[in-house]
Amino acid sequence: MKAALIAIALLFALPAGAVEPDEMLADPVLEQRAREISKNLRCLVCQNQSIDDSNAELARDLRILVRQRLVSGDTDEEVTQFVVARYGDFVLLKPPFKSTTYVLWFGPAVIFTLAAFTLVVLQRRRARVEAKPLSPAERRRLDSLLDDGLDP
Amino acid sequence: MPKRIAFIVPAVLFLVLAVTLWWGLGHDPSIVPSALIDKPAPAFKLPPLEEENPGLSEQDLEGQVSLVNVFASWCLPCRAEHPILMRLAEDDVTIFGLNYKDKPEDARNWLGRLGDPYSQIGVDLDGRVSIDWGIYGVPETFVVDSSGRIRYKHIGPMAPRDLEECIRPVIERLKEQGPGLETVELPASCQGSKG
Structure with missing residues (x-):
């Protein structure tokens, strides 16, 4: 019974990423959007991790920046473009479709x-x-x- | 004739693949080309390291060809690069310093001990301005033309070869021809060259 409960709990557990509690936004909707955006942004320090997964300091700074942009009213697309304008297309884990x-x-x-x-x-x-x-x-x-x- | 095609097509495909993979071998994936090349430097305003000095803003970058060097006292490669910056400063190259996430007292000690190649220094305590510059590791060095436009970026510590083959030629061409210069042709070994 206990084992079954643990199994069920594990089944519903969500991956925590590297997001620290003090970075999270109080608004769960905004926080969810921040998580989704962060998952497609590459951490340039570690390259094969998203900033959502990475413990690098720069990844943390960028996660906080993404949240600040969302709070100030940016759309998801605007937040992503904000980061791309600074770090280039390589920062996107899913490459854009262009020539x-x-x-x-x-x-x-x-x-x-x-x-x-x-x-x-x-x-x-x-x-x-x-x-x-x-x-x-x-x-x-x-x-x-x-x-x-x-x-x- | 079809037999010859059956031979040539795979041979050509193989060559294309081989050349691509060969290029990939010599290509360092940790060097990500800057999105800011040929764009005006981002607007910023940073406080100075020493109170009596001016800080640094994008307006300081206008009026002369300059280097913007991102450094920190805790960064070992910056220590390796430091003599190169001193040599450039002796040759009257204007170098602006961006002190990245450093303790100001550590940075002051570091420059006091090793020498200060910077004309002006801006202190970026939280690294926010550096994000606007697309910094992802120190040291990084930008060449900025006299109109305040970013023209070249070197990631990692500059070696003497980078200085002589890449950075100096860019500075010299920009000084000779002004900010109107469209492209600077560089050896393939330079980070800013295409392909």
Whole structure:
């Protein structure tokens, strides 16, 4: 029973991130928006963590800044743009869709299509070769080989 | 003919991939290009380190080609970079200091012991102004033209090579040609060069 309760509690537990209690906003709606924005902002000190996850000092400063912007009435988009204007597109964990990132967005699809195309062409070619029936000479040779193999 | 294409296409694809990956090997991902290149320096106003001196604001950056160097006494690479800044200051390059999240007394001691290359220093106690400059690690150094526009950024400590091959050429070209200079061609080893 106790184990089941703990299991259920764990199931509903939310990831805490690196947000300290003193950073949190009193308004739960604003705080939730801040969390969502922070999750897509890269911590440039650690690079592969969001500022929501990182314990770096700069990440903390940016989390507080995000909250200040929200309290002063910025939309989510405005807050993100505020940070991008200072740190560039690299600060976004989800890269923006624009001409300089087309390779990033379309690259995998292009490579997949090329690979699929190559595979189909190779498969067809092989099928064509296999469709050719054996000549009588080949048939006789095959039969004799098989007979040899079967005899002990 | 189709046989030749079947040979050339994969070979070309392989070469493209190899060149891309080769470029990636030589590319340091911890150096993030600044979003502020060719933009006016952000507006700011910071108090001085010594009370009797002026602080630092974006207006001070206008009127001469200058460096803006972000430093802290607790930052070891800044210590390594310090002699380079002293050498530049001796050559009459204007250097503005942005003292990042430092204890003012520590910063005063540090400069007292090692020498002070800065024309003016602004103290950024909480690091808020540095965020406007897109700082994510000290030391970082900007080259600002005489109209107050940011033209080049070096992340991390400047080595003698960075100084001679990258920073000095930028400063000299900007001094010769003024802020109207469109682009500064630099060796590929410089952080600000494209590609």
